[in-house]
Amino acid sequence: MASERVYNFSAGPSMLPLEVLEKAGSEITNFNGSGMSVMEMSHRSKVFIDIYDEVKSNMKDLLKVPDNYSILFLQGGGSLQFAMAPMNIMTTGKADYAITGNFSNIAYKEGKKYGTCNVAASSADKNHTYIPSQSELKLDSEASYFYYCDNNTIYGTEWKYIPETGSVPLVCDMSSNILTRPFDVSKFGIIFAGAQKNMGPAGVTLVVIRNDLIGHERPYTPIMMSYKEMVEKDSMYNTPPCYSIYILGLVLKWVKKNGGLQGMQKMKVERSKILYDYLEESKLFKSPVRPEDRSDMNVPFVTGSDELDKKFIKEAEAAGLVNIAGHRSVGGMRASIYNAMPIEGVKKLVEFMKDFELKNK
Numbered sequence: 001m002a003s004e005r006v007y008n009f010s011a012g013p014s015m016l017p018l019e020v021l022e023k024a025g026s027e028i029t030n031f032n033g034s035g036m037s038v039m040e041m042s043h044r045s046k047v048f049i050d051i052y053d054e055v056k057s058n059m060k061d062l063l064k065v066p067d068n069y070s071i072l073f074l075q076g077g078g079s080l081q082f083a084m085a086p087m088n089i090m091t092t093g094k095a096d097y098a099i100t101g102n103f104s105n106i107a108y109k110e111g112k113k114y115g116t117c118n119v120a121a122s123s124a125d126k127n128h129t130y131i132p133s134q135s136e137l138k139l140d141s142e143a144s145y146f147y148y149c150d151n152n153t154i155y156g157t158e159w160k161y162i163p164e165t166g167s168v169p170l171v172c173d174m175s176s177n178i179l180t181r182p183f184d185v186s187k188f189g190i191i192f193a194g195a196q197k198n199m200g201p202a203g204v205t206l207v208v209i210r211n212d213l214i215g216h217e218r219p220y221t222p223i224m225m226s227y228k229e230m231v232e233k234d235s236m237y238n239t240p241p242c243y244s245i246y247i248l249g250l251v252l253k254w255v256k257k258n259g260g261l262q263g264m265q266k267m268k269v270e271r272s273k274i275l276y277d278y279l280e281e282s283k284l285f286k287s288p289v290r291p292e293d294r295s296d297m298n299v300p301f302v303t304g305s306d307e308l309d310k311k312f313i314k315e316a317e318a319a320g321l322v323n324i325a326g327h328r329s330v331g332g333m334r335a336s337i338y339n340a341m342p343i344e345g346v347k348k349l350v351e352f353m354k355d356f357e358l359k360n361k
């Protein structure tokens with residue numbers, strides 16, 4: 001077991017702010033004088049409802065969610081939303097999908113179970129190393145929605161623009177870049193994000209949905225997958241993931257204390273610039289991603305030799321830079337540098353890479 005905390009570059013679940021973990025630790029047996037852990041209390045109790053209401057209101061505040069939207073905290077991860085969105089809002093029997101990586105491809109396959117899904121754009125021709133431009137999107141005006149994944153966790157690409165789709169609502173997976181920069185919620189129909197990268201522990205999934213999209217679910221939609229039911233029951237049709245919601249609340253307070261979404265944006269640019277600047281000058285390490293589409297959250301890189309990649313990963317781990325292997329489907333390395341990654345972690349990684357490059361010329 002590591003005796004000290006390491007810099008954990010995992011793509012998710014990933015690092016949480018130390019301050020948050022320490023606060024949770026201090027309250028683990030007795031939350032706020034209740035004599036109970038948050039893990040032990042009824043989700044209907046006043047003490048938990050107070051936690052829940054504060055989480056919701058801080059989320060609304062941070063994301064500047066307009067009043068004609070509902071905020072949900074659901075279960076089933078980002079993956080359940082791949083089915084929940086079509087079941088609830090594919091009213092014309094058609095939808096547009098942009099396939100820019102693994103998760104949007106899974107969502108597309110899931111969507112096809114409920115109707116005709118048009119591939120409005122795909123970056124598969126270049127192994128998902130870029131994001132298609134607005135002019136490349138082949139839009140269907142009869143689509144019930146346009147689906148895309150804003151940050152591709154495995155391939156390390158990020159949409160730098162919000163697609164223009166006229167009156168067709170956007171359904172957007174922001175699992176790996178929510179809470180990392182301000183953006184205009186009113187441009188979206190549905191936004192969803194699993195918590196386990198920038199928001200908290202696994203188990204809770206944020207859904208922000210425009211109210212006019214609620215109430216159109218198919219008759220066979222399970223209660224647990226009905227946005228209408230979940231909005232009416234304020235996400236508490238059944239027992240919610242109470243502890244994950246509580247930690248999410250601590251993370252939201254940390255985000256606020258650190259400058260809100262503007263603060264997060266400033267920090268993410270600082271972090272990723274250090275890494276990308278070095279990747280540009282390095283003779284050993286390369287980023288496979290088109291420069292203008294690079295993600296500030298997930299930074300894949302390769303040496304070009306599987307053997308050297310493996311050596312790098314092993315030696316990095318011994319130096320306290322852990323979980324830096326790329327996704328099993330693409331190999332190489334990937335540094336996931338979410339909100340909670342201290343800038344010192346990225347500096348230490350780059351120093352380590354420079355040193356490795358010198359020794360492995």
Ligand SMILES: Cc1ncc(COP(=O)(O)O)c(C=O)c1O
Pocket residue numbers: 012076077078079080103149151152153154173174175176194
């Ligand atoms: C962008 C993106 N969407 C969806 C998922 C799937 O999320 P979950 O594991 O919460 O179902 C992931 C998981 O890493 C992801 O990175």
